Amino acid sequence: MDALKQFPLSPKExxxxxxxxxxxxxxxxxxxEMKNIHKKVRAALLNREFAPYDAPIxxxxxxxxxxxxxxxxxxxxxxxxIVDRLRGILGxxxxxxxxxxxxxxxGAEGTDWHQADTFEHxxxxxxxxxxxxxxxxxxxxxxxxxxxxxxxxxxxxxMFVPGTHKQMHYDxxxxxxxxxxxxxxxVKDNVPRGFNGxxxxxLQKDPHWKPDESRAVNMVMKPGEFIVFRxxxxxxxxxxxxxxxPRLGYVARYVPGRVKVYPDTDTVKEFGSExxxxxxxxxxxxxxxxxxxxxxxEVNLRGERFARREGQGVAA
Ligand SMILES: O=C(O)CCC(=O)C(=O)O
Ligand SMILES: [Fe+2]
Numbered sequence: 081m082d083a084l085k086q087f088p089l090s091p092k093e094x095x096x097x098x099x100x101x102x103x104x105x106x107x108x109x110x111x112x113e114m115k116n117i118h119k120k121v122r123a124a125l126l127n128r129e130f131a132p133y134d135a136p137i138x139x140x141x142x143x144x145x146x147x148x149x150x151x152x153x154x155x156x157x158x159x160x161x162i163v164d165r166l167r168g169i170l171g172x173x174x175x176x177x178x179x180x181x182x183x184x185x186x187g188a189e190g191t192d193w194h195q196a197d198t199f200e201h202x203x204x205x206x207x208x209x210x211x212x213x214x215x216x217x218x219x220x221x222x223x224x225x226x227x228x229x230x231x232x233x234x235x236x237x238x239m240f241v242p243g244t245h246k247q248m249h250y251d252x253x254x255x256x257x258x259x260x261x262x263x264x265x266x267v268k269d270n271v272p273r274g275f276n277g278x279x280x281x282x283l284q285k286d287p288h289w290k291p292d293e294s295r296a297v298n299m300v301m302k303p304g305e306f307i308v309f310r311x312x313x314x315x316x317x318x319x320x321x322x323x324x325x326p327r328l329g330y331v332a333r334y335v336p337g338r339v340k341v342y343p344d345t346d347t348v349k350e351f352g353s354e355x356x357x358x359x360x361x362x363x364x365x366x367x368x369x370x371x372x373x374x375x376x377x378e379v380n381l382r383g384e385r386f387a388r389r390e391g392q393g394v395a396a
């Protein structure tokens with residue numbers, strides 16, 4: 081089916097991705113169109129009738145996985161411009177297992193430096209398990225981070241330390257303690273940065289290690305651009321130091337169909353909330369899912385909204 085790929089990564093881009101741990105940004109929606117999309121999606125998010133999780137609206141988890149019920153987002157995570165590029169990295173069998181909105185309103189702290197592999201750092205149980213024959217770990221996930229607004233050095237663009245994706249400096253199995261009072265707006269090396277109520281430094285393998293920020297690159301992006309990066313790449317974002325320019329990122333996370341997603345659990349507890357996976361399903365965006373134990377859900381790529389009945393997406 082190679083001939084049908086519209087947006088494959090070139091051999092040079094694949095090589096750059098392997099060397100640096102990221103590739104992009106690429107334009108998906110023109111900036112003006114993205115502004116309209118943003119307005120519409122913002123309105124759609126307020127309708128929680130079919131939202132997969134019943135979490136307090138101010139919790140970070142409340143808008144997890146809204147690609148399961150907001151049709152623009154369902155289409156977005158399946159966009160050929162994204163999936164074709166991912167095929168070169170992940171192969172033909174690809175699952176979108178998670179999406180998140182990451183807002184940085186004016187005055188917000190930055191996101192502290194981190195690397196993620198199994199995503200057990202907050203929930204205490206691995207959310208992703210790679211096949212044992214591939215070492216079982218450090219495969220992480222591929223993040224596709226789309227700028228819903230502009231992202232600048234002033235309002236909180238992403239930062240990467242290129243080439244750091246092959247060595248994990250954090251041990252997620254140490255676990256994090258959620259304490260928003262204590263961990264919010266902590267100034268680290270003169271920068272207010274945190275991790276939504278966690279202190280990611282608690283996971284460091286070596287408590288005295290520090291990211292080499294002198295090698296960091298800023299990912300300045302226009303609305304409608306996306307960037308592809310490994311979750312094991314050392315990444316962070318700047319604080320939003322503006323008075324009136326919000327920053328909004330929407331990240332979709334992908335793994336190959338051979339990865340187990342949320343094995344042996346029916347709930348996820350993070351950011352002070354516990355949610356049920358009853359309505360959850362990973363979305364097969366290319367090829368097939370390999371694990372009968374992975375919950376799989378279809379999304380409606382045509383209509384406005386859909387409800388889930390007996391594991392199927394059906395028009396509402
Ligand atoms: O948007 C941010 O500030 C951080 C994003 C991030 O860490 C992620 O998408 O994994
Ligand atoms: Fe991250």
